[in-house]
Amino acid sequence: MYKYDEIDQQIVDERVAQYRDQTQRYLAGQLSEDEFRPLRLQNGLYIQRHAPMLRIAVPYGMLSSKQLRKLGDIAKRYDRGYGHFSTRQNLQLNWPKLEDTPDILAELSTVQMHAIQTSGNCIRNITTDQFAGIAPDEVIDPRAMAEVMRQWSTFHPEFALLPRKFKIAVSGTQQDRAIVQAHDIGMEFYRDTENKVAIKVWVGGGLGRTPILGSVIREHLEWQHALTYCEAIIRVYNLHGRRDNMYKARIKILVKALGIDEFRNQVEAEWLHLKDNPNTITEAELARVAKHFEAMPYESLPAHDASFDAAIASNPAFAAWAKRCLHAHKTPGYRAVTLSLKPHGKAPGDATSEQMQVVADLAEQYSFGELRVSHEQNLILADVKLSDAYAVWEKARASGLATPNIGLLTDIICCPGGDFCSLANAKSIPIAEAIQMQFDNLDYLHDIGDIELNISGCMNACGHHHVGHIGILGVDKDGSEWYQVTIGGKQGNDASIGTVIGPSFAADEMPGVIQRLIDVYIKERTDEERFIDTVRRIGITPFKAHVYADKAVKDNKPEVAHV
């Protein structure tokens, strides 16, 4: 993975000094609340319901064992001994003290980490596929470009104070796993007809209040121009994006207002001036960065391992885990392993300091000292030998990291919701926990098969509920907490936004509602169909009919508009 040179280190160190000074000025009353806000936000510090929240950047999801140990250590000393891995591949601490944050950042800088631009109206952490570099369907490893873009976007002077946050995702696989269409800019790397690396550029996607999938602004962009083309897009947005209403300030609203064709014309006109400027990426620079992402020193192994096959045959629990938590690898004899942060009945995405130490050890011992964070809020050991899988499983299981539910109903993506977040309409973690307990039967879960359930506590959609096969959204009705349900959302190449099935539900009804949706699916599915396929084939009506079968419509309060 990428390692800092003196220049990277100096920038992070100077940032710590700058932020320490800003915090001191704030605490001394020389900066008002309003003036400090954009400064602290650009350093990942939110003020939420109970305490500040600090969001630490995990660039495109890559971590070393050393870094994870430091995170575990920081969570223990400055927080309550756990951290929350988010859908944007970052780590959030829920209880740090504001006065401590400069020290936390100083500690992070010793392991080449920071919280730069993890919130605020600027270019955020660039995200990608958690299997980058090892996925069999990968065409181009996007990590070197992601790192080049991380550096370019860090303190980009022109885009320091945008109308709203700006999220970029990159992907280089046949099957998109980075949700490029749900980002302000999505970049899909591919090989063109001349076998050169090119980019398909999407713009104006996003979830939040107004869920919109991105539009293609350019089918073919030579990789050298990635930065200048982004500059053109963001410049048009910076000048013309709305600043009068923060709910209409994302680039998607501008793209919609202008229409993609007019927006494209303006971007292309701007790009004529920017194209080939010195920010154009050179072969040499890309090669320098790419050196950090060269393939691991793999052993040459046979595709099968006898001890692994024997363990699968004799140990059903291991077999169940292997089925869900091992993933294909480019290199024969290796697998990627997902360590589930979704044990039933616990907040999805949370990891304790002890678990972080265990994972750091596992990575060190079995996976070249590196790991990844997925946007599904799990941790991944990318390079495990088949012959080591059993040992990894045993150790992970001892620490509650081996729930065999990856991609299953209880692998819930969930935002912090009303327990932590001051913007929430409703709690989300207790709903996730209740659903996990309702479906706490592994055989049944495996029978239900691949499905994605996403929960957000309000329309800001931090839990990506619009693209969940089942999406749950916390809504506020007369000051109490209700939940609206969508089905048919999907991420990936054939992404779609879910449809609301009807009036919302009280918290205690939710496990039952999910049960009924699953019942319809089990009844209607054909042999090979996943939940999402059945929904797409038969539509929402049968689901709706069953869920609301015994609910007289008059019982329900007026519906909250789906905004």
Place this chain on the structure above:
Amino acid sequence: MSNLILNNQIVEDEWTVVQLPKVEQEVRMQAGKVVMFKLTGENTVTAEQITNTQVPATGKVLIPLSVYVARKNEFTSRLANQEVGIWLATHEVIDSLAAVETDLNVFPLIAVYVERFADGRIFTIGNLLRTRFQFKNTMRAFGDVLRDQLFFLKRSGFNSYLIRADRSAEEALHSLKDFTQPYQGAVDNSQPVWRRVARSL
């Protein structure tokens, strides 16, 4: 004491900012090119305001962009004396000025007014003035200008900053040096770091 920074030093301000007369109805500060007029459907400065703007008869004056564009001929001799500068707000577009004055370097000073700290349009405007319109003279930021913008303003081509009256310009000077070796190419140095220095692996 003066709160004006020019080229890393605190200097006295020789310029008088000419204000447009206030209007009753609230104007939407969202105008830009076609785009924003389309979205908000209104212009920001009325013809009446332009006619009624009072310009002091002597000294160096910073004139609102819209007033200059409409009343350019009044200022010909003062312009030759280097007594006319232009100021614009972040929702205004430089193109309308460039349409009446092909070389913006006739102005010794162009100032950009930023109403709120969080309004980052000023950075793009600075960049365009320097790179697109080849403006080489003094470029000043004023309004809600605090030290934490300075590094970005400098990199976007500004070389003068009028720090908000309740803050110390002396202290603000420190922030011009927040970062030694920024990553990307920008106005003050068009070379990204990898073209500036040989980076090790």
